Amino acid sequence: MIDLELLSRYGPRMLDGLVVTLTIVGLAIVIGAVLSAPLTAMRLSANPVVNGIAYGYTTFFRGTPLLAQTFLVYYGAGQFRGAFESVGLWWFFRDAFNCIVFTFALNTAAYQAEILRGAVRSVARGQWEAASALGVSRAVTTWKVILPQAFIVALRPYGNEIILMIKGSAIASVVTIFDVMGVTRLAYARSFNFEVYIWAAVLYLAIVETLRRVWDVLERRLTRHLRPANA
Template sequence: MTYVDAPSTERPPVAKRRTWTSARITGLVLMMLWAALALSIVYMLVAGYDPEKVAKYGPRILSGIWVTVKLVAMSIVLGALISIPVVIGRLSHNPIIGGIAFGYSYFFRGTPLLAQTFLVYYGAGQFTDVLKAAGLWVFFRDAYFCAIFTFSLNTAAYQAEILAGAIRAVPSGQWQAADSLGLRPFTTMFKVILPQALITALRPYGNEVILMIKGSAIASIITVLDLMGQTRYAFSKTYDLQIYIWAAVIYLITVEVLRRLWEMMERRLTRHLRR
């Protein structure tokens, strides 16, 4: 009687997974460090809670938050308006118009926001007579308006690059197709090109808003009492580092919430592009 070995049904031994890899240990240690840091900050804020200081500086900080919100919102909106002619210039085939737009955007993107702010705020002081004659002194005398003015010009340069880049990224076939359908250039722009370009531009626009929120802290240096300005004021009176920690927490939460909201918006607006 012949007899054949049945094929072995036993699986080859599975390589034993190492449970304590160096990566996991490092990760655990780092997470514990973060947790320790978070706990010590919470402890510091709870233990150092001083009702007197909160009563004294709390309202100032709240008004600072409001000033920051206004500063950022106005700069972004005004910047978007200013960016339109710059985009037209950047996309123009005329070398002079293109050159001016490029120079504008290169200047504002190549120099620090702080230096630009100084240039406007302190520089305006040098032309007091001219500005008074033109009736603009009321505007440039105020650090708050100077900050809005500078930030708008600055973000306009960045927004223009974002939008111009997004428009250029729309395939030329879209222009040709619109042309062959007999659409006017204006209609082509608003009905065909911009809807596609704005989708591409969505993420960089979100980054620009976040950069503006962070950059707006610079206004505090020219005496604007925004969130950072009020924080610096309170710190100079109390030498209490907690105030900076509070400001950091507020900025972090704002930026993180905005980032998440923007991500959700982007997911919703691009749902037709996903498969």
């Protein structure tokens, strides 16, 4: 059933592609998480201008296709080559891999900011008030009281966002990156053997299912103090 010759030729390259996919997703998620913190703070701000800027950012990135965003950065950057060269940033945007990580990070930052905002909002107001009644500073309250509770609420949506990012990362193949999808497309273009798409499907399903299982364990462990004993 499995074409062994094809597997020996493209199997190792698929695994290289897997590393590329995971690197892109890992970098984008981490950078996006860092960016999402100030965005969330802005979204929770009472200042309408600050709030409006963050709202505009999240609406733009959540309301438009990732593929079109990628094209804007990847092809659009080339148009400003002179400007990027003069500020010494051209080396960064010249590389498709960097463009992809850049775009994906900006994109996931918008989604993560929405998740975090919802989670912080879900923590009862009384928690803020109790902390301030005890004379705890706002920064300490945020770190020690609000965020630990918010992260538990945000855990599941975060897991879903990572899964969406893994699936979305297949888009990288459209701009010449050899991630799992990119290697698969190359293998198909050369061999015209449809089987390679099935391998890719199995590989993606394995990644997503593994992540889901890990997330289930993580969630069960992190919420064990919320369940009654012996339940």
